[in-house]
Amino acid sequence: MRVLTAALLCLALAACGRPEGVMVPISGVAPGASVVDMLVATTRKPSSDPAILYTGERRSSVSMTDIAVSIPPDAARRVGEVQYPRSLPPNPATDFAVTRVAELDGQDPMRGWLKRHLPRNRRVLVFVHGFNVRFEDAVFSLAQIVHDSGADAAPVLFTWPSRGNIFQYIYDRESANASRDALEATLQRLTQDRDVAEVTIMAHSMGSWLVMEALRQMSIRHGRVPPKIRATILAAPDLDVDVFAAQWLEIGKPRPLLTIFTSREDRALQASRRLAGDVQRLGLVDPTVEPYRSQLEAAGVNVIDLTDLSRPGSLNHSKFAENPEVVQLLGKRLIAGQTLGPDTTIGERVGSFAMGVGQTVGGVAGVAVSAPLAVVDPSSRRVFDDQVKHLGDVAGDTVEAATPDLRGRK
Secondary structure (H helix, E strand, O other): OHHHHHHHHHHHHHOOOOOOOOOOOOOOOOOOOEEEEEEEEEEEEEOOOOOOOEEEEEEEEEEEEEEEEEEOOHHHOOOOOOOOOOOOOOOOOOOOEEEEEEEEOOOOHHHHHHHHHOOOOOEEEEEEOOOOOOHHHHHHHHHHHHHHHOOOOEEEEEEOOOOOOOOOHHHHHHHHHHOHHHHHHHHHHHHHOOOOOEEEEEEEOOHHHHHHHHHHHHHHHHOOOOOOEEEEEEEOOOOEHHHHHHHHHHHOOOOOEEEEEEOOOOHHHHHHHHHOOOOOEHHHOOOOOOOHHHHHHHHOOEEEEOHHHOOOOOOOOOHHHHOHHHHHHHHHHHOOOOOOOOOOOHHHHHHHHHHHHOOOHHHHHHHHHHHHHOEEOHHHHHHHHHHHHHHHHHHHHHHHHHHHHHHHOO
């Protein structure tokens, strides 16, 4: 209960001090600022207030909006942060600010937007947010991820009706449930567009359940997931491990490349586990221990364990977007739908560094400290295990040789 109370308190404090209603576009951007253009597809009910734009209430149909967000110059911010304005209107030199809002209508609004914004590689990134997220939070989060990762993809935000209230967990979960068909239809329209070559889906927290359900429905309805959906990324997935296992089996083959970000220090998922009857959440598993190790390897699922990136006083629920190295890994490899072989993983780079700096106890410590950051996929796991074993043997010899000398100092 103390874990649950502390996590809810942190969630409440995190939202304090932010002004609501930041969706009114400003004119102009600051020198050196960047602009992220995104297509927003939502099942939220429109707001009568243009500063809010969309509420946390439900709507059966999907609305589409063209939105542009200005991000402050790099010198005025740190990678991984969203600079919410402290007062309105926002200052584009220091704050995230909306510069364009255009509701899209017509017979096929998505196609027109894609023709204007697809990059040369014709890749699309679809982002699905999690629990306790207001509309503006979802927009700013995707803008930050796209900018900081350097993702070469047209960003599409699918935002479902979250009330942005920590005490509305059940409402949010049912809203995600009610949005399954809409997300499936949105993904189908993207993959059926002749100008789109590849689609990567990235989901955070409760959005992971929604994405897995949409993929499952697509597979059941059409016999397979469309091949254009090359990769799926689940960050801190708030998803029952047993439900995930059933979804993954029902999706069938061929499946998209799946990468999961986990952390055993994720306090938000610890609270969710309590609410869910203490059933393990996918985002909390330790991929190096059984039965998860063997099951994930057999399923061909890549896992990146971010436990060691935990910070005191933090919920540790959004580390995939906050850590510079991790968010850049997103843009350079994962969003591009590429595999994480040992030549490119964080784990391999750490292992190679430890091997190179010396065959000592310190080298083993370097691997041990960095091990939870290693990518847990079959190829890099084998390399990493070999390095740990080799360094362990060396450490044993080093400790044995040093023991007499250490005893003599007492």
